[in-house]
Amino acid sequence: MATDTFYDRVQELRAEYPDPRSAVMPALQLAQAEHGGWLSEEAFREVADALDVTPAFCLSIASFYDMFRLERPGRHMIEVCSNVSCAVRGAQQVVRAFERELGLETGGTSDDGEFTLRTVECIGGCGWATVVAVNNRHRLNVQAADVPGIVEELRREQP
Ligand code: FES
Known part of the structure; x- marks a missing residue:
């Protein structure tokens, strides 16, 4: 049985919005959960690739909200x-x-x-x-x- 990739799951999120940029918040939340509770450069690249936006756009959103972590948190x-x-x-x-x-x-x-x-x-x-x-x-x-x-x-x- 095939397992959905991160890209596939972001496509499902993306389909819920008329503009792919609107899916950036849930996509970042998903990425943060999958990357050990923070958003690495790799996580930003994955979200950006899946939504056809730039990593800089993703960072601009993530850096505004307190719920996103830009550095690896402690255990x-x-x-x-x-x-x-x-x-x-x-x-x-x-x-x-x-x-x-x-x-x-x-x-x-x-x-x-x-x-x-x-x-x-x-x-x-x-x-x-x-x-x-x-x-x-x-x-x-x-x-x-x-x-x-x-x-x-x-x-x-x-x-
Ligand atoms: S002010 Fe601390 S929980 Fe509301």
């Missing part, structure tokens, strides 16, 4: 919401605690490739601030004091 992605509800409940202290615990600045990835730390806009859990998404799973009511335990738990996880 664990830690995203601290820094929007208003979380900010008033101590998000900045949570961010600082992660920076201290991981030896990283926000936006960075640890040298061993284990952790990426970033801040994000509201992720829909305002009533349970501060919200931290760890590998896309939300942790609620996180306080700075919880951070060492979260990091320890993640360090214990086997790759």
Whole structure:
């Protein structure tokens, strides 16, 4: 049985829109999922080839949206919401605690490739601030004091 290639799947997306450029967002999402959670030069070329656009066009779209990653992320992605509800409940202290615990600045990835730390806009859990998404799973009511335990738990996880 033949398996659809990336190109074939992008053609299916492309068929849903009158203009192939309109399929760039779902095609980039697909590429990011297939390329280990980020968009490499190769990923941009594949999307561009499949949609008959340029890699530069794809990059211009991807670089605008926070959901696209232009650098290889760590094995664990830690995203601290820094929007208003979380900010008033101590998000900045949570961010600082992660920076201290991981030896990283926000936006960075640890040298061993284990952790990426970033801040994000509201992720829909305002009533349970501060919200931290760890590998896309939300942790609620996180306080700075919880951070060492979260990091320890993640360090214990086997790759
Ligand atoms: S403001 Fe943080 S989840 Fe909404």
